Amino acid sequence: MPVTTIGGKEVHVDDEGFMTNYDEWDEELAKQLAKNIGIDELTEEHWRVIKFLREDFKETGETPTLRRVSTVGGFPTKELFKLFPKKPAKKMSYIAGLPKPHGCV
Amino acid sequence: MKRLVVLGAGTAGTMVVNKLRPRLDPNEWEIVIVDQEPTHFYQPGFLFLPFGEYGPQDVKKPKKRFIPAGVEFIEGTIDSVDADANTVLLGDGTQLTYDYLVIATGTHPRPEETPGMDGPEFGKTIHTFYTFEGALALREALKGFDGGKLVVHMVDMPFKCPVAPLEFTFLADAYFTELGMRDQVEITYVTPMSGAFTKPVASAHLGNMFDERKIHLESDFYTERIDTDKNALVSYDEREVPYDLVVTVPLNMGADFVAKSGLGDELNHIPVDKGTFVHKDHDNLFVLGDAANIPTSKAGSVAHFAVDVFVPNFLRHIEGLPMLEQFDGHSNCFIESGHGKGLLIDFNYDTQPLPGKYPLPGIGPFTLLGETEMNHWGKLLFRWMYWNLLLPGKELPLPALMSMAGKIPEDE
Ligand SMILES: Cc1cc2nc3c(=O)[nH]c(=O)nc-3n(C[C@H](O)[C@H](O)[C@H](O)COP(=O)(O)OP(=O)(O)OC[C@H]3O[C@@H](n4cnc5c(N)ncnc54)[C@H](O)[C@@H]3O)c2cc1C
Numbered sequence: 001m002p003v004t005t006i007g008g009k010e011v012h013v014d015d016e017g018f019m020t021n022y023d024e025w026d027e028e029l030a031k032q033l034a035k036n037i038g039i040d041e042l043t044e045e046h047w048r049v050i051k052f053l054r055e056d057f058k059e060t061g062e063t064p065t066l067r068r069v070s071t072v073g074g075f076p077t078k079e080l081f082k083l084f085p086k087k088p089a090k091k092m093s094y095i096a097g098l099p100k101p102h103g104c105v
Numbered sequence: 106m107k108r109l110v111v112l113g114a115g116t117a118g119t120m121v122v123n124k125l126r127p128r129l130d131p132n133e134w135e136i137v138i139v140d141q142e143p144t145h146f147y148q149p150g151f152l153f154l155p156f157g158e159y160g161p162q163d164v165k166k167p168k169k170r171f172i173p174a175g176v177e178f179i180e181g182t183i184d185s186v187d188a189d190a191n192t193v194l195l196g197d198g199t200q201l202t203y204d205y206l207v208i209a210t211g212t213h214p215r216p217e218e219t220p221g222m223d224g225p226e227f228g229k230t231i232h233t234f235y236t237f238e239g240a241l242a243l244r245e246a247l248k249g250f251d252g253g254k255l256v257v258h259m260v261d262m263p264f265k266c267p268v269a270p271l272e273f274t275f276l277a278d279a280y281f282t283e284l285g286m287r288d289q290v291e292i293t294y295v296t297p298m299s300g301a302f303t304k305p306v307a308s309a310h311l312g313n314m315f316d317e318r319k320i321h322l323e324s325d326f327y328t329e330r331i332d333t334d335k336n337a338l339v340s341y342d343e344r345e346v347p348y349d350l351v352v353t354v355p356l357n358m359g360a361d362f363v364a365k366s367g368l369g370d371e372l373n374h375i376p377v378d379k380g381t382f383v384h385k386d387h388d389n390l391f392v393l394g395d396a397a398n399i400p401t402s403k404a405g406s407v408a409h410f411a412v413d414v415f416v417p418n419f420l421r422h423i424e425g426l427p428m429l430e431q432f433d434g435h436s437n438c439f440i441e442s443g444h445g446k447g448l449l450i451d452f453n454y455d456t457q458p459l460p461g462k463y464p465l466p467g468i469g470p471f472t473l474l475g476e477t478e479m480n481h482w483g484k485l486l487f488r489w490m491y492w493n494l495l496l497p498g499k500e501l502p503l504p505a506l507m508s509m510a511g512k513i514p515e516d517e
Binding site: 060062065066067068071072077078080081085086087090102 | 376
């Protein structure tokens with residue numbers, strides 16, 4: 001696993017830049033990660049989603065799918081597309097410091 | 106007397122009872138299997154029905170024919186499972202108690218989950234080949250199709266046999282080419298994924314095959330609804346894909362009793378240990394096949410490899426011994442590509458599909474990630490193997506765990 005520096009911190013990432021070590025993440029990093037993918041400011045609403053993702057991962061050991069974030073987390077899908085345009089599943093998990101969602105096998 | 110109850114007599118459930126009956130002492134073990142449907146469908150054959158390559162009789166046989174002597178088959182609906190009390194309630198009120206339970210009730214298409222899909226246009230301009238009836242209706246629709254926009258669509262991951270819509274697309278391309286009307290048909294592939302397939306090497310390869318065949322790819326398309334007034338698929342980010350005929354893979358969900366019993370995730374798939382299939386809170390409950398939430402493809406081949414790992418584990422587990430085998434997520438899928446050719450992919454939890462030869466390194470006879478006639482014959486031969494070897498629980502000469510032998514790693 002490659003190591004990279006984000007916002008002055010060394011973190012482990014996969015070849016697409018998704019963080020691979022749950023405990024290396026913090027809120028400052030999230031802000032930097034968001035900037036990397038063109039989200040300049042994380043609003044209250046963004047944070048609520050990110051916190052759900054982190055909590056859910058802790059419980060299940062898997063990055064939640066878009067459908068799970070909407071049905072279990074209660075965030076309408078349409079809203080998620082507004083907050084994290086075009087590729088919400090990937091963008092949310094990238095910012096939340098979780099492995100790339102694999103839902104796709 | 107101990108009792109093993111198996112829920113679902115599809116691919117996985119049938120294999121399990123055939124493998125376990127001879128290995129469990131009939132004086133000590135009773136085996137019961139429950140299914141609501143008397144007919145066993147060979148689901149991979151549904152792909153060939155719309156093109157008239159298989160007929161209805163090729164893909165169905167009575168379930169009972171595959172249930173061995175010494176196993177009781179109960180035809181009935183499963184209402185719920187009480188995993189704390191070790192009981193199963195059937196729709197007619199019958200209660201079954203068990204010592205061990207195997208859930209193998211699969212995953213099934215739910216057109217009603219997508220607004221606009223399950224309305225008056227279903228079976229007219231909106232079709233699916235994911236059910237027997239659907240595949241036959243689509244056969245008629247293709248016969249009557251005189252050109253226009255054909256859209257192949259999938260609602261969301263995961264769905265069983267993730268390569269099936271790709272195969273349908275290639276076969277449709279070949280079908281219209283052979284009819285001499287390919288230039289009158291515009292084919293679009295609409296997927297929630299970022300490419301033709303998830304895993305990078307295969308996705309790039311399949312993407313090239315799309316370009317060669319002039320198949321348009323609409324990726325990252327997360328469907329909100331079907332607008333049947335406009336004849337268009339509509340995504341959450343407000344893109345629209347117009348169609349004259351749409352062939353869809355509806356959302357796939359596990360059985361309703363799973364939700365009712367509090368066992369499933371948001372799609373009624375049951376989370377279990379991905380190496381042993383045992384439920385984390387109930388060590389007498391196992392989930393095999395499509396019903397399980399494990400990070401590999403939902404496919405008959407996976408169910409087969411999984412059962413091969415499960416059986417020796419189960420025989421040790423009931424003796425109080427540790428389960429020694431660990432499933433690696435092994436999946437092996439033929440991909441029909443049209444004109445009598447096909448591809449083969451072989452992968453697991455950690456290794457993506459790579460080019461090479463299978464099962465014998467350098468020899469094959471099958472070619473990984475390459476289009477050959479032999480691969481197509483493999484796919485057709487598979488139907489015979491399914492009815493005659495796989496379901497009856499006979500040994501197939503294929504190892505359960507994936508092997509790197511014969512594969513060419515990405516960076517070489
Ligand atoms: C079009 C298509 C093409 C495919 N092609 C391939 C392929 O090429 N290769 C491949 O490996 N796989 C392929 N598959 C996938 C393969 O068919 C499945 O993955 C496999 O059948 C899964 O087995 P299973 O035992 O988990 O579920 P199933 O075989 O679906 O069995 C589930 C059983 O449970 C029963 N059941 C469900 N709910 C209840 C209830 N409440 N009460 C009572 N009974 C219930 C059902 O009647 C059914 O008999 C394809 C599938 C489709 C649809």
